[in-house]
Amino acid sequence: MPVVEETKHLEVDAPLPPLKKGLVRLYSNRFCVFSQRTRLVLAAKSANYEIINIHLKKKPTWYASKNPNGTTPCLEKDEDIVWDSTITCEYGNDIFAENPLWPTDPLAKAKDRMLIDFFNSKIFPNFMKLTFYPVEGKEEFYQQEYEKNVGKLQENLVERGTTFFGGSQPGMVDYMMWPWFERWVLLDDIFPKDNFPTILTWRKNMIAAPAVKEAAIPDDIHLEYFKNFKQNIFQYDY
Ligand SMILES: N[C@@H](CCC(=O)N[C@@H](CS)C(=O)NCC(=O)O)C(=O)O
CATH class of the missing domain: 1.20.1050.10 (Glutathione S-transferase Yfyf (Class Pi); Chain A, domain 2)
Structure with a gap:
């Protein structure tokens, strides 16, 4: 299973899980479309990686030191970190050799x-x-x-x-x-x-x-998340 580990959505006081040498880490949010782009790319590359999920309305205090923009996704490897989905997808495509995702032409x-x-x-x-x-x-x-x-x-x-x-x-x-x-x-x-x-x-x-x-989320969970979102309820762990 390429996703080695996936956390629940970490909130303000959650400690930073220790980095594991050599293991790529994706800071993500299950319902973030931009994070899902990166999950798709990493899955297509059969990459081994872990996912640290971020509660976007109660971000852990340390998250600002990972990404000054405060957004998900971010991809980290041995303390080198990149953010923005276009760039995390490119970086993921580059660091994992298998199955290149761009045409060669x-x-x-x-x-x-x-x-x-x-x-x-x-x-x-x-x-x-x-x-x-x-x-x-x-x-x-x-x-x-x-x-x-x-x-x-x-x-x-x-x-x-x-x-x-x-x-x-x-x-x-x-x-x-x-x-x-x-x-x-x-x-x-x-x-x-x-x-x-x-x-x-x-x-x-x-x-x-x-x-x-x-990387899929079933339709009924999308509908549930959407219903909650409309009521300003930000629930990410289903
Ligand atoms: N252009 C960025 C957009 C990322 C983005 O807006 N992510 C949202 C979640 S889907 C986010 O982190 N929102 C929280 C915030 O802006 O504080 C990308 O492509 O990664």
């Missing part, structure tokens, strides 16, 4: 990066506005924007003609987008999924991928 890699950039600016912010951070009176606007851009994403996959955006197996490009698609259950009442058959098929194939299974 420079142009193909550049195209994947452009797609991730499109996703980061046009898709996930609209998803967040439709779910965790709604803006009153703008629901229709964000819904249209989300649908329009998922449509463009679908066109991209049709053009690629592959099972995954990364080819016959999921690549970095798939893992960087997946956490927001795992959470599609939160859009059940408002999003016409059937209008996006190629994305639905991609989603089905992603769910069956080993790294996705390893």
Whole structure:
């Protein structure tokens, strides 16, 4: 089992668990989409690592010395530490040799990066506005924007003609987008999924991928977390 150990979500007074030499450590939060990106990458690399979960509303006092931004994820190896999901994913891909997640062709890699950039600016912010951070009176606007851009994403996959955006197996490009698609259950009442058959098929194939299974949170737990979040209850251990 690649995740050697996983803590509960540590709070303000929790002591810093001692580092184990040579063992990579991920500071994470189970419901953090950005942390999940890193879990997916590490799972895809069959990496051995441990997870220290952080309670984001009652962070342990020592966490500021790990990441001055105070955000999850962070990846630490023998006291060298990096943060921000784009960078933790790159670093994880680089330090574990197995199963490189970027295409070797420079142009193909550049195209994947452009797609991730499109996703980061046009898709996930609209998803967040439709779910965790709604803006009153703008629901229709964000819904249209989300649908329009998922449509463009679908066109991209049709053009690629592959099972995954990364080819016959999921690549970095798939893992960087997946956490927001795992959470599609939160859009059940408002999003016409059937209008996006190629994305639905991609989603089905992603769910069956080993790294996705390893980092997965079941739909009922997503719904439970979301219900609590809406009531300002920040519960992370289920
Ligand atoms: N750009 C960062 C965003 C990380 C982020 O915002 N993480 C959230 C949890 S999903 C967080 O740590 N929030 C707590 C805080 O900002 O204090 C990344 O890609 O890692």
